[in-house]
Amino acid sequence: MSLLQPSFQQFTSGFTPAVSISLPPPPSFYVSVSRRSFAYCCSSQSETAVVNGRFDGRINERDEIRLGLPSKGRMAADTLDLLKDCQLSVKQVNPRQYVAQIPQLPNIEVWFQRPKDIVRKLLSGDLDLGIMGLDTVSEYGQGDDDLIIVHDALEYGDCHLSLAIPKYGIFENINSLKELAQMPQWTADRPLRVATGFTYLGPKFMNENGLKHVVFSTADGALEAAPAMGIADAILDLVSSGTTLRENNLKEIEGGVVLESQAVLVASRKALIQRKGALDTTHEILERFEAHLRAVGQFTVTANMRGRSAEEVAERVLSQPSLSGLQGPTVSPVFCKRDGKVAADYYAIVICVPKKALYKSVQQLRAIGGSGVLISPLTYIFDEETPRWRELLSKLGL
Numbered sequence: 001m002s003l004l005q006p007s008f009q010q011f012t013s014g015f016t017p018a019v020s021i022s023l024p025p026p027p028s029f030y031v032s033v034s035r036r037s038f039a040y041c042c043s044s045q046s047e048t049a050v051v052n053g054r055f056d057g058r059i060n061e062r063d064e065i066r067l068g069l070p071s072k073g074r075m076a077a078d079t080l081d082l083l084k085d086c087q088l089s090v091k092q093v094n095p096r097q098y099v100a101q102i103p104q105l106p107n108i109e110v111w112f113q114r115p116k117d118i119v120r121k122l123l124s125g126d127l128d129l130g131i132m133g134l135d136t137v138s139e140y141g142q143g144d145d146d147l148i149i150v151h152d153a154l155e156y157g158d159c160h161l162s163l164a165i166p167k168y169g170i171f172e173n174i175n176s177l178k179e180l181a182q183m184p185q186w187t188a189d190r191p192l193r194v195a196t197g198f199t200y201l202g203p204k205f206m207n208e209n210g211l212k213h214v215v216f217s218t219a220d221g222a223l224e225a226a227p228a229m230g231i232a233d234a235i236l237d238l239v240s241s242g243t244t245l246r247e248n249n250l251k252e253i254e255g256g257v258v259l260e261s262q263a264v265l266v267a268s269r270k271a272l273i274q275r276k277g278a279l280d281t282t283h284e285i286l287e288r289f290e291a292h293l294r295a296v297g298q299f300t301v302t303a304n305m306r307g308r309s310a311e312e313v314a315e316r317v318l319s320q321p322s323l324s325g326l327q328g329p330t331v332s333p334v335f336c337k338r339d340g341k342v343a344a345d346y347y348a349i350v351i352c353v354p355k356k357a358l359y360k361s362v363q364q365l366r367a368i369g370g371s372g373v374l375i376s377p378l379t380y381i382f383d384e385e386t387p388r389w390r391e392l393l394s395k396l397g398l
Helices: 073-085 115-124 134-141 177-181 201-208 223-229 243-247 269-274 278-295 310-318 355-367 387-396
Strands: 065-070 099-101 108-113 129-133 147-151 159-166 192-196 214-218 234-239 250-261 263-268 298-306 330-338 341-354 371-377
Touching: 065 073, 065 115, 073 129, 073 263, 073 278, 108 115, 115 129, 115 134, 115 147, 115 263, 129 134, 129 278, 134 147, 134 201, 134 250, 134 263, 147 269, 147 278, 147 387, 159 177, 159 223, 177 250, 192 201, 192 223, 201 214, 201 234, 201 250, 223 234, 223 243, 234 250, 243 250, 263 269, 263 278, 269 278, 269 387, 278 387, 298 310, 298 355, 310 330, 310 341, 341 355, 355 371
Parallel strands: 065 108, 065 129, 192 214, 192 234
Antiparallel strands: 099 108, 129 263, 147 263, 159 234, 159 250, 298 341, 298 371, 330 341
8 A cells, every 4th residue: 555645844834635646556566645636616607516626527618718828937938939939929918917818819818827737727627728848747637538738849848757866875886777676775664765746657657667665755846955865765857958967966867767848738628629719729829839830940942043944943953852842842934024025044943941951952052053042031831731630630539
């Protein structure tokens, strides 16, 4: 049976948890987890019943579609930058207010919340859409079927959730999760102590990887100090560059990565199906995100080239490996007036080129007779339909 015990005096302020949660481990697998559970209340006009932060299946009766955004930190700034780049700037009358608008989406109401509260309020029905890290939705969503990841790679907030151990002492020659699990020190009486804020993903990962004697201490903040203080043997925390780990004499180990994470767009399944306009608004947001992210780092290259026909010019362009573009070059005649007659001695070539291949592409264009080369960054690339939209409809059974 799992042990439930608060640690670091985290819950000694008089707060009584509504529910304590522990994973059912295999025999002799010890887990110490302390979790807070919140019950959210809805307005008296709502018919929604919420118990311990869970939604009973009916949506709140309101006209607006609510989008939850991170309220502080780098994730908040990067989210606002992404929306601005997609022509969806968020307008706040007062920076101290937690509610805002997106003028281009008049039926959207923006709410600034802590990322974990965005997940909880998606589950309670108080939000319909939200942006947060995959680590957050995985930890606080706990695999709930009502949460649908609409876009899984918004390309910021990159990090990974990883197990880290000291470089010294009994761990000096331990370099993999398998070696850690096989250490004879861990017994029912003396389990491996792990400090973490991820009290759902942590025990789940250890369980799946066969570590039998583990106890988790819940903690927030500077976990890197826990092993040196003797509070824990290892930590499970988010890692970006790994600099903080190294500076505190900690190391990651092979097989110890629990989750690769970045910012994601998440929706409530029930809201998408039941709330008027939610699916159409999600479609527009998704298309804007996809079009912008696909265009990042792409450039339009235009050049003029002499040729007998468009086909002959296209043949020359396609002979160069860096000039194929997204689906092939666009070749069109350039008309000029000569001796009183309209003629097409030149053809204009337009291709899309990634930044890393830009200079090489210009060189290849010149080599086959291109001149007057113009370069401009792309803002959007719209497909006929985004693959993620088709995937979303499939998840909804539509």
